[in-house]
Amino acid sequence: MEQRHVYLVGFMGSGKSTVGEILANKLGAFFVDLDRFIEETVGVEISEIFSEYGEEHFREVESYVLNEVAASPDPSVVATGGGIVLKEDNWRVMEESGVTIHLHASIDTLWNRVSGTNNRPLAEDRQQFESLYWSRLPLYRRAQIEVVSHPKSPEEVAEEVLGALGLVEEKEKEAHPQRET
Ligand code: S3P
Numbered sequence: 001m002e003q004r005h006v007y008l009v010g011f012m013g014s015g016k017s018t019v020g021e022i023l024a025n026k027l028g029a030f031f032v033d034l035d036r037f038i039e040e041t042v043g044v045e046i047s048e049i050f051s052e053y054g055e056e057h058f059r060e061v062e063s064y065v066l067n068e069v070a071a072s073p074d075p076s077v078v079a080t081g082g083g084i085v086l087k088e089d090n091w092r093v094m095e096e097s098g099v100t101i102h103l104h105a106s107i108d109t110l111w112n113r114v115s116g117t118n119n120r121p122l123a124e125d126r127q128q129f130e131s132l133y134w135s136r137l138p139l140y141r142r143a144q145i146e147v148v149s150h151p152k153s154p155e156e157v158a159e160e161v162l163g164a165l166g167l168v169e170e171k172e173k174e175a176h177p178q179r180e181t
Contacts, residue, residue: 004075005098006165009140011133012082012123013113014103015149015157020079022158030076034084038065046081050121059083066090070097082122085139099168101161102143105150107133144168 006023008016017033024031035046038061042049049058062081069078070093078098084090094100107130114123123129140146145164149157 004073005070005094006075006077006161007084007094007098007100008077008079008103008161009085009094009100009143010082010103010149011105011110011136011140012120012129013110014082014105015154016079016103018154019103019149019157019161020077022154023161024077026158026162027075027077030072030074031079032069032076033079034062034065034069035079035081037069038062038081041065045119047119047121055121059086063087063090063093066093070094082136085136085142091142099145099165100143101164102140102146103149103157104140104146105148109150 006027006029008020008023010016020033021031023029038049038058039045042061044052046058049061062084066078066080066084069076080094084094091100110133111123111126111129114120114129115126117123122132145161145168147157147160147164152160
């Protein structure tokens with residue numbers, strides 16, 4: 001597998017965007033926040049896409065944008081939206097073009113981080129948020145690497161991800177010693 005991109009997956013509030021930006025700097029890679037990219041592409045905020053066109057439409061745009069980013073030859077760190085893990089096709093795209101990393105945190109940490117913030121249509125009600133969390137957790141755990149993101153600073157999490165990426169690279173080299181990196 002050619003590991004061009006690093007995909008951060010995880011629930012809302014897990015720190016994908018903050019950690020992603022730091023990680024991209026450390027790796028000398030581009031940083032892409034998929035939600036912001038969607039808003040720029042469509043010209044409408046996420047909450048408005050949900051309310052005006054529905055979640056299904058949002059998911060289609062999300063997959064389209066993911067494909068665009070994956071096809072880019074420039075190595076990028078990609079902060080995905082929490083629901084990217086819902087589609088098998090999205091996994092295929094991420095796994096074929098990079099390495100996937102789950103930023104994990106407890107439900108209380110996540111809720112504290114996102115409750116009261118705008119533009120997250122799926123984080124308006126604690127009960128709904130919690131059941132979504134439990135249904136999503138097994139999906140996030142498909143990622144190649146899991147890093148617990150709390151209680152740590154974003155800088156510490158980024159360092160941990162860097163270390164884990166080094167291990168994945170070593171394993172890849174052991175499995176395919178003849179390949180150029
Ligand atoms: C979603 C998470 C959000 C955003 C949208 C849907 C989800 O992104 O894509 O509101 O389904 O979990 P963040 O994980 O960056 O908050």
